[in-house]
Amino acid sequence: MKTKFLILASLCFSMVGFAQKNEIKAAEKALKGGNAGAAKTALEAVSGSISGADEKLQVQYYFTRGKAYAELAKKGDNSAFEEAASSFQKVLELEEKSGKKKYSDETQQHMKALSADLVNSAVEDNGNKKFKEAAEKLYTSYKISPQDTSYLYYAASSAVNGGHYEEALKYYEELQEIGYDGSGVVYKATNVETGQVEEMDKTQRDLMVKSGAYKDPVDEKTPSKKAEIVKNTALIYTQLGKDDKALEAYKAARASNPDDVNLILNEANLHYKLGDKDKFKELMAEAAAMAPDNADLHYNIGVINMEQGNLEEARVAYKKALEINPSYTNAQLNLSTTYVNEGNSLIDEMNSLGNSKADIAKYDELKQQKDSLFLEGASVLEDALKTNPDNQSILTQLKNIYGAMGDNENFMRIKKLLGE
Incomplete structure (x- = not known):
């Protein structure tokens, strides 16, 4: 009775192997006829039992499966790329293990073609703003062809463009692990x-x-892309609220790229976000010394000084920005505001004075100082109007200054320019 059972079991395994061979042959025939869908169906019929087949049949199965899914990918099935890649890789693994490389060379050719198709499809996805899909395809292409490390770099870039920061972070960290340079x-x-x-x-x-x-x-x-990668990693950490890791990333980036002013700027902005304005100011000054002709740097230094009440330092920074870019509207507006703010700071003291002769004299003195400051602020904006006569922000701020001064003639003049 035991012998009969073994004979029956042997017959069952033979029938399964026979069925597997038939389905693989059917798939091969379908592929030759250009019907990748039918090939996929035939292969799915034996997918559950193929792991029990001998290695030779497994290799044939995965090779055929890779070709079938590669064809489906070419016809627009984006999910087929990954299946094709994993099938071809399985062929290489099995033949490497057995030492018999019947399909390896041809598999390598198919993988190169698949990688090219993936990249071309990713380029199209990027053009259509399908950044997540593009990133995944480029990453798959990198996994197929690990020597082409630029695919991993472009996968990260696509993920960033689509705002998929977790995925981008994974790619950037992998780039740093493999020591990607990009030069x-x-x-x-x-x-x-x-x-x-x-x-x-x-x-x-x-x-x-x-x-x-x-x-x-x-x-x-x-040039090398190492600084860009570390900078983007830090920016993503910031975006994800991982500020401590972002600061560590900037420290590492600046240690290897001490002359990159953009790294200083991004670190300064992170300190500003964290409320450390003194560190922001220190880094902005460092950046300004490295790039003295950058008007935005001087403008930002002016902003932080103005917020901290350092009006004289703010004016120096705004004036420097305007030396570099005379039509820098925001610098003009803020420079004017420093004078107005200083003038306004005198009003409380003026209002606290009494009616004594000394108080009246002090009031007149403070009023003269206030009006002088307001006039200085107005003068900045009048100069700005010479090159930008229709700027609504400049006109509105100038109108408010003249209104506060009680200068009705200039108030009405500016109001007319505003079309009010």
């Missing part, structure tokens, strides 16, 4: 016929120049 050399030459500068690989470029079809070869170095 390189771009080989260019000018097409003699069209006059256009074109990029190509070095061998092709040199051959084309030698043939006379191209001229003026240029080897253009591309």
Whole structure:
């Protein structure tokens, strides 16, 4: 009785193996006929039992499955990319283990083609603002072809563009783990016929120049992307509310890139967000010393000084910004405001005075100082109107100053310019 059972079991396994072979052959036939959907259906029929098949049959199954899903991906099934990639990778794993590499070379070719299809599809997704899908495809392409580390970098960029910060953070951290640099050399030459500068690989470029079809070869170095990656990592930590990790990231980034003024600016903004205005001010001054011709830097230094009541320092910063960019409207408005704020600060003292002769004299003195400050603020904006006569913000602030001074003539003049 036991012998009969073993015979029956053997017959069952033989029948399963026979069915598996038939379904794989059916899938192969469907693929040859251009019917990837039918191939997928045939393969699904044996997917639950394939793990028990011998390695040779498993390899054939996964190779066929990879081709079927690759075809489905080409026809627009985005979910098929991952299935194709995992099937092809399974082929390589099994053949590496067995030492028999019947399908390995062809599988490698299919994987290269799949990677190219993934990248092309990701480019299209980015163009259609499908950033999450683009990032996932680029990451899959990187996993298929780990030597092409730029795919991982572009996956992170796509995720950032779509606001998918958790995914982007994962990609950026992986880039740092593998020591991605991103620098390189771009080989260019000018097409003699069209006059256009074109990029190509070095061998092709040199051959084309030698043939006379191209001229003026240029080897253009591309900068390292390490600072950008660390900076973006810090920005994402900030976006996710992980401020301590963001500060650590900036510290690491600045240690390796001490001359990157943008890193200083981003760290300064984080300190400002955290309420550490003294550190913000310190870093902004450091950045201004590194980039003395950056008007925005000086403007931001003015803003923080004005918020802290350091009006003289704020004026110095705003004036520096205006030296660099004379039409910097916000700097003009804020510079004017420093004078108005100082003038307003005298009003409480004026109102606290009594009616004695000394108090009246003091009142007149303070009023003269206030009006002088208001006039200084108005003068800044009158100069601004010379180059920007229709700016509503400038006109409105100027009208308010003249109104506060009781200068009805100028008040009505500006009001007319505002169309009121």
